[in-house]
Amino acid sequence: MKKVINNPEQVVEETIEGFLAAYKRSYQKVENVNGIVRRDRKDKVAIVTGGGSGHEPLFLGLIGEGLADGVTLGNVFAAPPPTNVFEVAKAVDAGKGVLFIYGNYSGDVLNFGMAVELLEMEGITTNTVLVTDDVASAPTERKDERRGIAGDIFVVKIAGAAAEKGLSLEEVTKVTQKANDHTFSIGVALAPGTIPGATELPYTLADDELEVGMGIHGEPGMERTKMMPADALTDKLLEKLLAESNLQSGDEVAVLVNGLGSTTLMELFIVNRRVAKVLEEKGIQAYDMDVNSYCTTQEMAGFSITLLKLDNELKDYYSAPAVSPYYKKESIGGNVYAK
Amino acid sequence: MKKVINNPEQVVEETIEGFLAAYKRSYQKVENVNGIVRRDRKDKVAIVTGGGSGHEPLFLGLIGEGLADGVTLGNVFAAPPPTNVFEVAKAVDAGKGVLFIYGNYSGDVLNFGMAVELLEMEGITTNTVLVTDDVASAPTERKDERRGIAGDIFVVKIAGAAAEKGLSLEEVTKVTQKANDHTFSIGVALAPGTIPGATELPYTLADDELEVGMGIHGEPGMERTKMMPADALTDKLLEKLLAESNLQSGDEVAVLVNGLGSTTLMELFIVNRRVAKVLEEKGIQAYDMDVNSYCTTQEMAGFSITLLKLDNELKDYYSAPAVSPYYKKESIGGNVYAK
Amino acid sequence: MPNSLQEVQLNAVQVKEMFLYVGEKVRENKPLLTKIDSAIGDGDHGIGMSVGFTKAEEGLRQKEFTTINDVFKTIGMSMISTMGGASGVIFGTFFIGGVKGLDPQEVLTLPLLAQILEGSVSSIKQRGKAERGDKTMIDALEPAVEGLKQSVIGNQSLLEGLKVAESLAEKGVEQTKEYVAKFGRAKALGERAIGHQDAGATTVWIMFTAMREWVENAINQE
């Protein structure tokens, strides 16, 4: 429970100050609330993402060219209050409307929902796409009740590219919704993360246990099992994802192997190696593979795998440049980090 | 000690496979050894870095445009054998010589040293710059005996830019040596990391303890003290760094706040916030601040601060573009993430 | 305070004092709420409620109050604008939902409290879509408010009404243990949530307990 902090109640404010100390040339704070926006905003549909803090670099790492224009940050694991959301949306609206993209959690739905009412009163048009990629959180029949986890990254990436291209709010919303519908994730936890200031572990996992389907706030998952080798674990997760996403030989996907906090990049590469192998065996083309810790749960140990099923439209937007300090894609052409 | 691996003895091979599965368009393996090189090598001095694995994204995250041309990877925390080093250097040499950059550890000096002898026999010219940024590892009088830690990143960055500019091996070596002489780091550990396959913690730190100056392989540091707030801890580290680097009001620095593994980006931002404040108070200009986990020690909790004292020459090279999947700088112009 | 228990009514300043005490009690229970929310949620409910009541306290201490409406609104707006999370909106609405459109009131009686909180229940349900049995704070709040209403009909005192509400809230908390969750983070748990009580419902119970204690103490200090 040791953390490098000053005061648990100030972590979000100080995080924003530290972020802006490094990147102030490109970003600025929204006055009075925990929100950050791009400085060079364009005459286009504005993309706003956000949610509880504690998942860094999500969400503040997702603002930038070809990504979101603003983020609204709540306290650790708590949705931002409506006033935050409201102020950020107001700051980035260029008169073309605002698209909200956030994970499907009660708290977020309630707070963003209230903000939407406030924005309507100001005459600002908004749309919302809820990210629902976590296949462990509800069965297929209730797909729209699923939680949003690392899939946020893909969905915001696509939305940012579509908005950058000058599409209308309706059009951006449509392709963003499609991106979400094509995004499937599942996570696994080996050890818990803790909220700053907490003095007890939120749960425990024995030395030989892992939990499949654990949520990114430590919400219990589908199944607790014995530890297994990386390949077997990857196979288990992929089996579920492939069934849910109905990917067929010949299909193309973008892959994200995402670390949850303390799992090393070495481990993520070992997982990615297996993902590549399994996809290849199934004849599924990995258009791009990204291996990083974008959506974390404090120092939780574990990882998630996300598959974005691509069609031509999604592939175009996926391949568009995106630039932020913690997420970058330069225009790519298939399974690469290309220049 | 739970890790997502298959076999402790295969982690490095599988890490490389997983890395190349994601980035094979830009990188390729060196046959028979644990080494990776850029595909688009240029007619210039070749930069080779490397060392023990287990610090990911260091070193494999440092190959790319404006960075290293090849990396040679040893087992976890073990210098690569001479044959590895030899093969990688041979693969990237364009006839203009090879500059080796690695942390000053007995094992690395011995193995790279043996490789240099082998390369001489092949008629390949080499030079070496040892990274010695860790101010906690030896007193000022024995500065050249210091260990290399996160400062590797700055030193390789400068070397890569100088080589990219077409300088001779002697010239690249000279500016790289200067970069090292201008780089000062210090780390702090809150909890240990473990080598894959280890069944016991290498050391323990009590719930209210931290160790100042801990090395990136868990080598004991200068001082074990009680936990303290982030600001006080940052002040303590900075005090040592500022004394060692002899920075004066009006000087410019590049800053790296580097996470050691499980310390969250949130915590690193909180530290960076304080670094910015202290530098500002002292009249020292933060030309750029980078907040990331580039040089890790498995899941160790803690962080390091690195200062690179800039002069005009170093600033030019620092500002040159650098592109790899885990380290990117686009040409910058002062304290920014700029486009 | 009037001498007759039957006639207990609170002015705005007293209502403010009462809710300062409620906030104190909720903050004291932060570890308990954290523990409950950790079992089937994300463990931040105690922190969130603490932040909310701390901000409410700041708001309450900054102003002189003459109407009950203002006290409720100050608390509710503080919560909504600072807490975030599900409980920011839900508990903010607890305070705001019942005074919306209500004429300015200078004294809080049992009937007025029952009326205000009835409005709160319906606002929360409208916003959050949860019904009884969905394993939310509604499971404690709705029965408690029904208890208040019954006490009004039975012509009971504020203190007696609060006692009834407190015990029905407690019962409601107990019942949440039997439910699977239809809202919030516990939803994904399905059957695995059974056996665990709901965090927000627990807060509701703590709040009614604290209100009852404050009124009781106030009467005893007469």
Next chain:
Amino acid sequence: MPNSLQEVQLNAVQVKEMFLYVGEKVRENKPLLTKIDSAIGDGDHGIGMSVGFTKAEEGLRQKEFTTINDVFKTIGMSMISTMGGASGVIFGTFFIGGVKGLDPQEVLTLPLLAQILEGSVSSIKQRGKAERGDKTMIDALEPAVEGLKQSVIGNQSLLEGLKVAESLAEKGVEQTKEYVAKFGRAKALGERAIGHQDAGATTVWIMFTAMREWVENAINQE
């Protein structure tokens, strides 16, 4: 094996068997070596030595050996080309340093062993720059080799020579506890390294113990 202990000498196949046994013993001690290296180093010495001896075993099992030189060279090259770390070069040089330039030898006697390992010591010192008292494997190896040389002068058997070497290596390990480190990861520790023994020196001692055991067993099995 000859009957007279004084005359014990090993052919290449026996030397290979002996070092297979040494490798086994070093691997058995992996946890101990890990622990020692963790205290003042980075904890990988046991892993490194295991990897080295495993590769050496692969190399040894792949070939028929007729010369002692080849056995030593195979082990040393396996270590240098696979282990990495300080000990890859240092222990690789242990095996290679003494046979470099040596005429092909078909039997290992005590004088030959003393001669080879004397070459190893000087190669290691040349490469690693460490001297006695710097808290490295030199602190066990150099006295052990001096012991072998003394035994040669005293006209003792291979087994007796190894016993002397083993006990001097052990003493050397003990002495490393008193030193601050001049090389390797423990160097930065300064005075804090005192009280801890050196990992590489411990390995040297284990190796001499294993060599002595193997020769002893071989003689007993006669």
